[in-house]
Amino acid sequence: MSRPEPAQTHDPARHRLSPTRTLDIDPLIEDPATRIVVCCGSGGVGKTTTAAALGLRAAERGRKVVVLTIDPARRLAQSMGIDSLDNTPRRVKGIDDSAGGELHAMMLDMKRTFDEIVEAHADPERATAILGNPFYQSLSAGFAGTQEYMAMEKLGQLRSRDEWDLIVVDTPPSRSALDFLDAPKRLGSFLDGKLIRVLLAPAKVGGRAGMKFLNVGMSMMTGALGKVLGGQLLKDVQTFVAAMDSMFGGFRTRADATYKLLQAPGTAFLVVAAPERDALREAAYFVERLAAEDMPLAGLVLNRVHGSGADRLSAERALAAAENLEDSRIVDQEDGKAGLRNSPDTYGSSELPAPGTPVDDVPDGGSPATADDTGTSPGAGTNGTNVDTDSGPDSERSVDRLTASLLRLHAERMHLLSREQRTRDRFTALHPEVAVTEVSALPGDVHDLVGLRTIGDRLATNRLELPETP
Amino acid sequence: MSRLQVVSGKGGTGKTTVAAALALALATEGKRTLLVEVEGRQGIAQLFETEALPYEERKIAVAPGGGEVYALAIDPELALLDYLQMFYKLGSAGRALRKLGAIDFATTIAPGVRDVLLTGKACEAVRRKDKNGRFVYDYVVMDAPPTGRITRFLNVNDEVAGLAKIGPIHNQAQAVMRVLKSSETAVHLVTLLEEMPVQETADGIAELRSARLPVGRVIVNMVRPQVLDAAGLELVAAVPRSSVARALSSAGLGGARRGGHAERLVDPLLAQAEEYAERYTLETEQRAALADLDAPLHELPLLTAGMDLAGLYALARELRGQGVS
Numbered sequence: 001m002s003r004p005e006p007a008q009t010h011d012p013a014r015h016r017l018s019p020t021r022t023l024d025i026d027p028l029i030e031d032p033a034t035r036i037v038v039c040c041g042s043g044g045v046g047k048t049t050t051a052a053a054l055g056l057r058a059a060e061r062g063r064k065v066v067v068l069t070i071d072p073a074r075r076l077a078q079s080m081g082i083d084s085l086d087n088t089p090r091r092v093k094g095i096d097d098s099a100g101g102e103l104h105a106m107m108l109d110m111k112r113t114f115d116e117i118v119e120a121h122a123d124p125e126r127a128t129a130i131l132g133n134p135f136y137q138s139l140s141a142g143f144a145g146t147q148e149y150m151a152m153e154k155l156g157q158l159r160s161r162d163e164w165d166l167i168v169v170d171t172p173p174s175r176s177a178l179d180f181l182d183a184p185k186r187l188g189s190f191l192d193g194k195l196i197r198v199l200l201a202p203a204k205v206g207g208r209a210g211m212k213f214l215n216v217g218m219s220m221m222t223g224a225l226g227k228v229l230g231g232q233l234l235k236d237v238q239t240f241v242a243a244m245d246s247m248f249g250g251f252r253t254r255a256d257a258t259y260k261l262l263q264a265p266g267t268a269f270l271v272v273a274a275p276e277r278d279a280l281r282e283a284a285y286f287v288e289r290l291a292a293e294d295m296p297l298a299g300l301v302l303n304r305v306h307g308s309g310a311d312r313l314s315a316e317r318a319l320a321a322a323e324n325l326e327d328s329r330i331v332d333q334e335d336g337k338a339g340l341r342n343s344p345d346t347y348g349s350s351e352l353p354a355p356g357t358p359v360d361d362v363p364d365g366g367s368p369a370t371a372d373d374t375g376t377s378p379g380a381g382t383n384g385t386n387v388d389t390d391s392g393p394d395s396e397r398s399v400d401r402l403t404a405s406l407l408r409l410h411a412e413r414m415h416l417l418s419r420e421q422r423t424r425d426r427f428t429a430l431h432p433e434v435a436v437t438e439v440s441a442l443p444g445d446v447h448d449l450v451g452l453r454t455i456g457d458r459l460a461t462n463r464l465e466l467p468e469t470p
Numbered sequence: 471m472s473r474l475q476v477v478s479g480k481g482g483t484g485k486t487t488v489a490a491a492l493a494l495a496l497a498t499e500g501k502r503t504l505l506v507e508v509e510g511r512q513g514i515a516q517l518f519e520t521e522a523l524p525y526e527e528r529k530i531a532v533a534p535g536g537g538e539v540y541a542l543a544i545d546p547e548l549a550l551l552d553y554l555q556m557f558y559k560l561g562s563a564g565r566a567l568r569k570l571g572a573i574d575f576a577t578t579i580a581p582g583v584r585d586v587l588l589t590g591k592a593c594e595a596v597r598r599k600d601k602n603g604r605f606v607y608d609y610v611v612m613d614a615p616p617t618g619r620i621t622r623f624l625n626v627n628d629e630v631a632g633l634a635k636i637g638p639i640h641n642q643a644q645a646v647m648r649v650l651k652s653s654e655t656a657v658h659l660v661t662l663l664e665e666m667p668v669q670e671t672a673d674g675i676a677e678l679r680s681a682r683l684p685v686g687r688v689i690v691n692m693v694r695p696q697v698l699d700a701a702g703l704e705l706v707a708a709v710p711r712s713s714v715a716r717a718l719s720s721a722g723l724g725g726a727r728r729g730g731h732a733e734r735l736v737d738p739l740l741a742q743a744e745e746y747a748e749r750y751t752l753e754t755e756q757r758a759a760l761a762d763l764d765a766p767l768h769e770l771p772l773l774t775a776g777m778d779l780a781g782l783y784a785l786a787r788e789l790r791g792q793g794v795s
Binding site: 042045071073075274276277278279281308309310313317321322324325395396398400401402403404405406407408409410412413415419422423443444445 | 483513618664666669694697705723735739740745748774
């Protein structure tokens with residue numbers, strides 16, 4: 001590991017983010033002007049959990065919040081009472097509402113959302129025709145783009161109801177985080193585009209003489225399309241398109257409105273990532289893309305960051321010490337001089353050597369002047385067997401082995417830390433302007449309100465919860 | 471051994487890495503493999519530290535023993551134009567369709583068409599023979615969409631059945647399904663020893679099986695080394711702090727007395743061990759859940775130096791050693 005020992009970590013619990021801007025979550029979610037928070041990022045980085053934790057925190061700080069999740073883990077959904085897909089926000093019970101806030105949550109049902117749009121914007125006869133069309137059924141059941149589009153549609157609906165102070169949106173688990181910005185536009189431009197006019201041509205242009213030339217060109221096109229898609233599929237598409245005709249203008253208008261809503265000052269984007277190369281690369285793309293689209297980025301949430309309360313002890317020194325413990329014990333066993341491996345350290349002179357001091361320079365025991373402070377009698381080690389018992393030398397041996405394991409565990413942790421640091425540094429070098437908050441890793445998954453509250457605390461305090469000496 | 475190896479997994483589990491390592495492992499000893507990317511993320515190029523891959527099969531790595539790994543990033547639009555050219559000689563009409571947005575429509579929005587094109591291209595590579603009648607690629611490894619979408623992605627037949635009852639897309643889907651549902655294909659799922667990925671793996675396997683798609687292996691990625699076993703963890707809970715402090719001190723890490731350097735390491739080290747214990751318990755549960763899935767289980771270690779080309783070769787060796795190739 002080439003990373004030098006960080007000099008600024010005298011208090012290891014302090015921000016590890018000294019070179020970057022810090023993202024303060026509480027002012028963001030408490031500000032009445034903040035109406036929408038969009039959590040985006042690549043798959044598997046904890047977007048849904050982050051969205052739910054933010055929603056809970058905002059609600060417990062007095063705001064009336066709705067969280068729109070796309071595909072929550074089953075147990076998390078159950079704990080929030082939204083495991084049934086009914087496409088309606090449900091009030092989450094068990095939150096602290098002493099500040100007057102409320103938490104509602106819902107899971108997106110994209111087919112239902114699509115159906116509702118159709119039902120709301122077409123007369124009953126036409127709606128039935130659309131809902132029964134095979135092309136529509138496949139389109140609404142979840143092909144590339146529909147989920148993204150419907151998430152944005154639902155967001156637009158929730159916002160226009162104006163029932164909530166704050167809407168927190170989770171974005172679909174797309175193959176790439178960017179899809180969700182593109183999909184609505186793509187679907188919108190398809191539904192309102194030239195292609196549609198071509199598809200509608202036979203029905204609309206009919207036999208009008210003046211359009212004859214155009215019509216010939218059009219039928220050539222539909223002929224080619226028919227070849228590609230198959231005649232029957234093309235017919236389904238045409239029927240669908242004809243039935244949807246009256247709604248197209250609406251689709252475009254809505255797609256544009258949602259897009260503008262995302263650019264509005266009340267909206268804040270949070271890019272969520274884990275300190276891993278791929279996730280942070282996606283995050284960097286997203287940051288650039290949001291800037292290009294004039295979408296307001298609040299900052300980066302870096303989930304699952306590891307820390308250590310003993311981060312002044314490097315991996316190398318920990319490993320050397322572990323070996324030392326394992327080796328010296330073997331030697332001691334042979335010599336029967338367990339008592340001689342004491343530290344020369346005396347009370348009050350216990351500072352570690354300066355960073356960079358080679359391990360070899362550290363006095364590693366054997367100072368004859370020090371008395372045995374292990375509490376066991378010298379020479380007892382000759383009695384050693386492989387069985388762990390609670391008595392003297394065996395117990396001491398197992399403590400040595402255990403301590404060696406603790407040191408190896410620490411070395412592993414320090415390697416992880418420096419790897420995370422490197423990937424994060426790469427991101428901050430590219431985007432020093434992006435405010436960051438780090439959330440320290442939990443050993444397990446979060447699936448209840450208590451867990452979400454903990455995540456919320458960590459999001460807001462922006463410091464690593466480190467195991468520290470009291 | 472199936473010639474089409476499909477690799478899926480929950481986002482963040484490293485399925486692209488595993489797919490690439492598998493392609494390398496299968497190419498050992500003079501074999502030739504094709505590594506196919508279908509999601510346009512250029513993950514393969516990044517992994518092999520090369521420039522972005524074009525829509526073109528090109529050699530990206532040499533495996534130990536002289537084997538070769540080729541890679542292809544399938545672009546659905548180009549695949550569709552390819553396909554139109556191949557079957558209909560639609561030269562200028564194809565361009566016109568593109569201008570109209572029809573190609574964009576067909577590849578991104580039209581149900582299932584995109585997936586038929588992507589899987590179709592991979593199946594074509596599986597079946598392709600040279601003029602001597604030998605297969606051009608010994609194996610094709612596909613870096614497929616994530617577990618949540620894999621069954622729908624592979625089960626193109628069902629998806630387009632209601633839509634295209636006849637016609638070229640229908641025929642293409644039929645041909646693709648013959649390969650995908652045969653023993654020519656194996657679908658592997660990559661997971662981590664964490665609750666959500668394991669749950670998704672279980673769900674994914676159930677879905678694949680009910681669609682009669684051939685489930686291959688479950689590959690647990692990024693497995694952390696076992697530093698303490700159950701007995702060691704019991705000891706962590708019971709050990710007197712002062713004993714640990716003395717042991718640390720004897721290893722040259724400072725004073726064992728209160729406030730001494732070794733003594734001040736004890737709490738953080740024990741706290742880390744407790745986190746480890748919690749993870750250990752969770753991981754043991756997840757291993758048990760995976761063992762119930764009735765699919766061959768493999769584990770790949772977490773690479774402490776992070777993922778790079780050398781690490782990829784190490785994972786390939788590991789897969790080979792475990793008899794995956």
